[in-house]
Amino acid sequence: MPDFALPADIPLGPFEGTQINVHAAKGKSARLHADRSCSSLRTKDIRSLTLPLNAETIGRMCRHCGVWGRWARPGTALNVFLQAITGMGLCYELAIYSAPDDEECTEEDVSRAVLRLREGDYPPEESENEDLWPEFGEARSTREAVFQRWASAAESLHRALTTVRQYPWLEPWARPMLAQKSEYVEASRETAARFCRPEALKVATAVFQTPDPELPAEDPDFSVLGDATTVRSRLHRLWLRWKESVASDWLTPDQHSLLIYDLERGIERKRKKRDLVLTRGEELISEWVAQAQAKADAHPDLMGQPVLARVPKSETDEGRHRGDFDESVTHWDLGVLATYTVEADWGRRTMLLRVPAAIGERLLAGGSTLDCEPGDDGLPAPSDTREGDGSLTPGILDDAPVAERRPITAAHLRALRAADTPATEQLAIVFSAENGVEVLPVSVVEKRCETGWRGVFIAAASDLPASVIDPWTQRIAEKDHADPERVWTHRHRSPRDQGFAQHLGVATGEAWLQASLSAPYHSAAERDRALRCLALARNVDDLRILDDLTAYRNRTIPVAVWNALLATEGLDLQPFQQENETEFLGGGIGAPLSVLADVQIYTTDADPATMGKGHSPYCSHSRGAGVTKYYDLLTAADLLGNEDFDWCSQCGGYAPRRLTDPQLGYYRAAHRLQAIAQRLRSEHSQPNAQELATMRSELDELREWRPGDDTGWRGAAARRWRAIVRDLVARASKR
Ligand SMILES: [Zn+2]
Ligand SMILES: [Zn+2]
Ligand SMILES: [Zn+2]
Structure with missing residues (x-):
């Protein structure tokens, strides 16, 4: 298990020298702990110290606390930074998916699987050999594992690059490890590409580009399905389903003929006519395959203009990471990415593709889940607006005097939201000239920032003083x-x-x-x-x-x-x-x-x-x-x-x-008057002398009643209150 603690050689940028609170046993070389209750701190005699965060302090950190400890208060930039680096953060990402490991498929497995799937995903129909089925199954699992590995490695690289872009001073330190990760992603892509067949991708493109064909609605063999209109709509449905599944797949179109069983619906019992329909359906699909193949063959294999493809992020509604990109794009897209990528920028999730002209046309026409635009000879240079400007450094959250706070931006708030802080930390006291001091959810402040609001972050829940x-x-x-x-x-x-x-x-x-x-x-x-x-x-x-x-x-x-x-x-x-x-x-x-x-x-x-x-x-x-x-x-x-x-x-x-x-006090007083009034109004039972005496003294007390502080108890309300009491006193004395 690699070590994901804070490495002593990591550049700390603006955090270098920040004072942190640590705990340690007595002794000059004692390990430093973030938490007094750390299990490796086996003494009652614990000192608490304040030390500058630097290589020396990091070198003395307890291993467990170094990985998972909270060295800074939540709601400080340092805490957000350390969380981005330790635990499952950057150090972890840099350590994984940077070289083959024992979870990777062996070259032997891959070669066997590639060979096995060359002609199709399942054994040929005429094959009698039962043993082939598990072999094909295994080969498909290998292919799946290879693609997953590539996608996971790419997503990990993306996360690492994103963190480094947020904290740009980390770049020189992380560069060799990032380079190694990029190389590994490319190698994984090349392995995945071995399973893809450019001819299949090309025919799928031809199918995608084919307009609706003539459908044999009048064919007597189909008449069992209904009148000509019904037949036409059933065949049209077959065509659409076939077109969609072929166009979005990396398999050759002949592997989608099982779709004809859609025609069987409603005529299952009419065996003879059903068989006829299925045979005709199969012929129809064969025609479509032949036409698509002819169309693909007619297209010269010329390479077209390069295409820039953006790989979508697979996210939940809450913006949290759900799965790797291979789960949100079609097999055809995966095949295209694996086969034709010439340059990859996983930081921006942008690939430069060199594709045959027909595939390029399809990509640019929106025929893909990838977001595509015409490209050039290389990947475009990163824009000048450096994301680093949005990085959470000291002076934005509660880690500098309020008088020196810099305005908070939407990028800061995104970083704060992404940090693994308790949900209650998402409520903040903010200050702006426009709105004064307010308590707002961080997401609301973020939306305001996007529309030009200028204000500072004062404090979150954990910043409130313990005193x-x-x-x-x-x-x-x-x-x-x-x-x-x-x-x-x-x-x-x-x-x-x-x-x-x-x-x-x-x-x-x-x-x-x-x-x-x-x-x-x-x-x-x-x-x-x-x-x-x-x-x-x-x-x-x-x-x-x-x-x-x-x-x-x-x-x-x-x-x-x-x-x-x-x-x-x-x-x-x-x-x-x-x-x-x-x-x-x-x-x-x-x-x-x-x-x-x-x-x-x-x-x-x-x-x-x-x-x-x-x-x-x-x-x-x-x-x-x-x-x-x-x-x-x-x-x-x-x-x-x-x-x-x-x-x-x-x-x-x-x-x-x-x-x-005060509100509760008044609510009670009003209900006391109400109770007395009801008792006096009651016609069934007369209050006795003692009860009346109690009521009178209670009314005396209530006459003088006023809320804890006098506010809101002058003028009309107070006069009305006294009038009610007077009226009740009069009623009581009539009894
Ligand atoms: Zn510890
Ligand atoms: Zn209700
Ligand atoms: Zn109800």
């Missing part, structure tokens, strides 16, 4: 109410109780987060990350911007954090509704919404006119916890003013943003 986060973590862990189960079972308590409506509050959100992260499979680091993510997210104006939909499986906001942001149950707004004698217990008391007016309401659909009901993100009818840009955003005031909403009966239709302490 603030740690005490918070401890407080949440210790708090008595950190048992959401208890909050849950007592949610129907009386409004007089301090715990009333606690399930809607911010504190319960934190408790939920704490409880769901206390499971043993969550590491302390994960817990810490989630809390940091909550700290960043909780003051964001519109939560719909937070989730990056392009990273579906890797959500920016973990589900537990959504639980801390949004309450799972709806609001009971009865106290804020008007008094109404026709309703049960006389409706509301008309309390002002005041600090609750702006409480946000998130729903999948607020429009009663559209099909389907509105759901909360917690509903089994909506797609996963957390809101997305497709949600609607309302306020508590919107809810109060409108009875027409079409809410789901299971989930209540929406999730409110968790109430702050």
